[in-house]
Each structure stands twice: as structure tokens, then as C-alpha cells.
Amino acid sequence: MxxxxxxxxxxxxxxxxxxxxxxxxxxxxxxxxxxxxxxxxxxxxxxxxxxxxxxxxxxxxxxxxxxxxxxxxxxxxxxxxxxxxxxxxxxxxxxxxxxxxxxxxxxxxxxxxxxxxxxxxxxxxxxxxxxxxxxxxxxxxxxxxxxxxxxxxxxxxxxxxxxxxxxxxxxxxxxxxxxxxxxxxxNQTLNYNKSNLNHLYTASHILVVGRGFTFPLALESALKLKETCGLHAEAFSSAEILHGPIELIKENFPTLIYVNNDATFTSIAKLIELLIQKKSIITIIGSKKIIQDFKLTKNKNIIKIATNNSNKLGPICNSVPLIYCFYPLVAQLAKLKGKNPDKPTNLNKTTITF
Missing domain, CATH: 3.40.50.10490 (Glucose-6-phosphate isomerase like protein; domain 1)
Structure with missing residues (x-):
């Protein structure tokens, strides 16, 4: 890299x-x-x-x-x-x-x-x-x-x-x-092993999912995957996945899911169970405790990225460590793909709307 x-x-x-x-x-x-x-x-x-x-x-x-x-x-x-x-x-x-x-x-x-x-x-x-x-x-x-x-x-x-x-x-x-x-x-680790990135390196598309406070993070993550990696990424609320997007999910289809420590946890957990059944390759970003609660340690299709927070923060502030973990991941993925995350080919810092 x-x-x-x-x-x-x-x-x-x-x-x-x-x-x-x-x-x-x-x-x-x-x-x-x-x-x-x-x-x-x-x-x-x-x-x-x-x-x-x-x-x-x-x-x-x-x-x-x-x-x-x-x-x-x-x-x-x-x-x-x-x-x-x-x-x-x-x-x-x-x-x-x-x-x-x-x-x-x-x-x-x-x-x-x-x-x-x-x-x-x-x-x-x-x-x-x-x-x-x-x-x-x-x-x-x-x-x-x-x-x-x-x-x-x-x-x-x-x-x-x-x-x-x-x-x-x-x-x-x-x-x-x-x-x-x-x-x-x-105190958060911001360097990722190649094993965390390989499934995204070979991907041509990805679904990014959040709900409530993490839905804006999903939208932001999908944008960054497009900007820095040229990867076609779409973001949805977990509440909308069964309204059509689930049809996209086939074996080895990559998904990235934000999990927060609030009332959205139950619905997100159910969606993850469904995606496991469909053999999606899932990247989960959540706090250490939430990651542990999923008991997914031996599932080879699950990549877990844990924030340095054991649910001490309320769900609003907990959104910050989640996106803080994602940004270095996408920058390192861009470099792995031979791209410069600082200077995407077709973008300018200040955008003038047509």
C-alpha cells in the first residue's frame, strides 16, 4: 500500500x-x-x-x-x-x-x-x-x-x-x-488488515445499510465508496431492504451494515440473520459489545470491525466512532485498488451545481 x-x-x-x-x-x-x-x-x-x-x-x-x-x-x-x-x-x-x-x-x-x-x-x-x-x-x-x-x-x-x-x-x-x-x-485502531478489504477489492457493487442515526452514515459511506474507489455502492435503511433491494442479494454479494446500540438493534439483527441465510459477505461495523453479542466468530462470511466503545456512549454520539472507523477503511481500499483517495479523477473540492 x-x-x-x-x-x-x-x-x-x-x-x-x-x-x-x-x-x-x-x-x-x-x-x-x-x-x-x-x-x-x-x-x-x-x-x-x-x-x-x-x-x-x-x-x-x-x-x-x-x-x-x-x-x-x-x-x-x-x-x-x-x-x-x-x-x-x-x-x-x-x-x-x-x-x-x-x-x-x-x-x-x-x-x-x-x-x-x-x-x-x-x-x-x-x-x-x-x-x-x-x-x-x-x-x-x-x-x-x-x-x-x-x-x-x-x-x-x-x-x-x-x-x-x-x-x-x-x-x-x-x-x-x-x-x-x-x-x-x-484510542481507535485505524489500520486494517488486507483480509478486511479483500472481499471489497474484488467487488463491483455493494449494499450499505443503516437505520435511524446510522442511515445517514450508510449514505455517506456509499458516497465515499463511489468517490474514492469507483465502487458502485447503494445505501438503504434496513426498513427498506425487504421492499425490493433484497432481490439483489445473491451468494457472495457484499453488504456493509452499521449496528447501533439503540432500538434499531433488533431489526438490524434480523436482517443480518437473513443475509447470512443468503450467504452474503457481510461487513459489520459496531461497538465491541454489539459485535460480541452476535456470536458470529466462526462465520467466514462475516468481517467484524469493532469501535473502541463498549456501549458507554448513547446512540447519538455512538454514531461518531462508527463513521470514524469507516473512513480509513475506504481510503485504504482505494489505495489497494491503485487509486488516490485524495484526488478522485472527476471531482473538485468545491462543487458548483449546474
Whole structure:
């Protein structure tokens, strides 16, 4: 394999980034939270694209499950292409972007603000056009990302979302979990044996599965497999697999499944049992305890990747070690396939939507 990529190095910066986030922006988080507590929004909308849109979906699951407020995604095209007028009065609109430069995002957030929304941007780069159009900006503090594939900025987006919700909902357990995250990540093994990668090296397609908080991780993983490895990957919620995608699963068909320590465990476990019956080659990413609970030690078709977390974290924060484990795996797979994970052939760091 080649030397360590920028992508792998940037993922490994995540513990320091989370510590930086915990030490900064507390004043602005408290200010926004106070406004939302005094005047709860009728609904929350997110506006984002690419990996940031996967972080936005994570925000939907987190806000709806913790605060009980309907959260939806607004497609920028509704504003930029269809020129539709939407009433954002008494809503919270969150824009998420690594660069803050995408014109469709900037235009959409400007419209939301003008239409009565409280607008909050989560952005990695300072002094961006998006920041100037929003009432509040919560910086991701991930610093410059040299790899084209977004990794540390995605993790920084979801940890900022968690931090935002912890303050808004006065959730001390969530705050404690965030404080514990850097040490958990710093002690995680990020180098994989070739045996963990061989089944993916020979694959021409793969199904990636999650549910609840891990469904956005599945979408993000499928995108990274496409971007860095040129591997056709599709992501589904485990709830949707029996609605058609199960027909794809034949003997030796590769699947990658995220398993969380929450109410989704039972349905995911049943799906894994079904995939074993169909002789799928399954990669499971979960905490050590969850991996042990499956009792799959001697099944040659099961590849187990355990996070350095014995279910100490709640399911929201537990999502972070799961994706933290995946990113180095996909970077190392790309190198094994002779590709440069830092510079996919057809991609640019800042994407301008047609």
C-alpha cells in the first residue's frame, strides 16, 4: 500500500477537532438555544448538498427524536430552479456546508431568512458568502481539508449538530458523551488488515445499510465508496431492504451494515440473520459489545470491525466512532485498488451545481 493519505490523516484529526469545538462557540450556542427555548420553531428545515446533506439527515433524526420537532430537507432547487415561495415564518433553517460557497445554498438560505426563518449556518471555512447571509454561524473548526473527499468536516458537522441539540435541549448526558468522544476516537485502531478489504477489492457493487442515526452514515459511506474507489455502492435503511433491494442479494454479494446500540438493534439483527441465510459477505461495523453479542466468530462470511466503545456512549454520539472507523477503511481500499483517495479523477473540492 501507499503511504498514509491526507484523507486518513484528516480523519485522525477528529479528536482534536471535537475538543476544539467543545472549547469554542459556547456563547453563540447558548444564545441560539435561549431564543429557541423562548420561541420554539414550528418546524426545522435543513439545506445542504453532498456529505453535508447526509449530516443534515443526521440532524433530522437527532432533532425529531430528542426535541419532537418536525425536521425536513429543503432541496435548493425549489428556490434556485423552480423559484417557489415557501413560508418559513417561525421556523429554524440550518444550512450546512464545508466551503459556504455553493451559490444555490447561499441563495436558498438568503430566501429563508427573508421569509421569516431563524437561519443558522454550520460552515468550515471562515468569511464565506453563506455566513454573510445567515443570522448565526457556528464554525465547524475542522481547518483546511486537503483531500477532496470530505471526512473530518462531515464528522465535525455531526458533532456540532449534537452539541447544538445538547444546549437547546439542556441535555447533560449528551454533553458528557461529547466530552468522552475525543479519547474514545484517539484510542481507535485505524489500520486494517488486507483480509478486511479483500472481499471489497474484488467487488463491483455493494449494499450499505443503516437505520435511524446510522442511515445517514450508510449514505455517506456509499458516497465515499463511489468517490474514492469507483465502487458502485447503494445505501438503504434496513426498513427498506425487504421492499425490493433484497432481490439483489445473491451468494457472495457484499453488504456493509452499521449496528447501533439503540432500538434499531433488533431489526438490524434480523436482517443480518437473513443475509447470512443468503450467504452474503457481510461487513459489520459496531461497538465491541454489539459485535460480541452476535456470536458470529466462526462465520467466514462475516468481517467484524469493532469501535473502541463498549456501549458507554448513547446512540447519538455512538454514531461518531462508527463513521470514524469507516473512513480509513475506504481510503485504504482505494489505495489497494491503485487509486488516490485524495484526488478522485472527476471531482473538485468545491462543487458548483449546474
Amino acid at each position: 501507499q503511504v498514509t493519505s491526507f484523507m486518513e490523516n484528516e480523519v485522525a484529526e477528529s479528536p482534536k477537532i471535537i475538543k476544539r469545538q467543545l472549547q469554542n462557540s459556547v456563547t453563540i450556542l447558548k444564545e441560539i438555544s435561549k431564543r429557541l427555548q423562548l420561541n420554539p420553531p414550528s418546524f426545522v428545515a435543513t439545506i445542504a448538498r453532498g456529505s453535508s446533506d447526509h449530516a443534515a439527515l443526521f440532524a433530522k433524526y437527532a432533532i425529531e427524536s430528542q426535541l419532537g420537532i418536525v425536521t425536513t430537507t429543503i432541496a435548493p432547487s425549489i428556490h434556485t430552479i423552480y423559484k417557489t415561495k415557501i413560508n418559513y415564518k417561525n421556523s429554524l433553517v440550518i444550512g450546512i456546508s464545508q466551503s459556504g460557497k455553493s451559490p444555490d445554498l447561499v441563495e436558498s438560505m438568503a430566501y429563508a431568512k427573508k421569509s421569516g426563518a431563524l437561519t443558522v449556518a454550520l460552515i468550515n471555512e471562515n468569511n464565506s458568502p453563506l455566513e454573510k447571509e445567515c443570522e448565526y454561524c457556528i464554525p465547524l473548526l475542522a481547518q483546511k481539508e486537503r483531500s477532496i473527499a470530505a471526512t473530518k468536516s462531515f464528522i465535525a458537522s455531526i458533532t456540532r449538530i449534537i452539541q447544538f441539540i445538547a444546549y437547546w435541549n439542556c441535555d447533560n448526558k449528551l454533553k458528557e458523551d461529547l466530552i468522552a468522544l475525543p479519547d474514545i476516537l484517539a
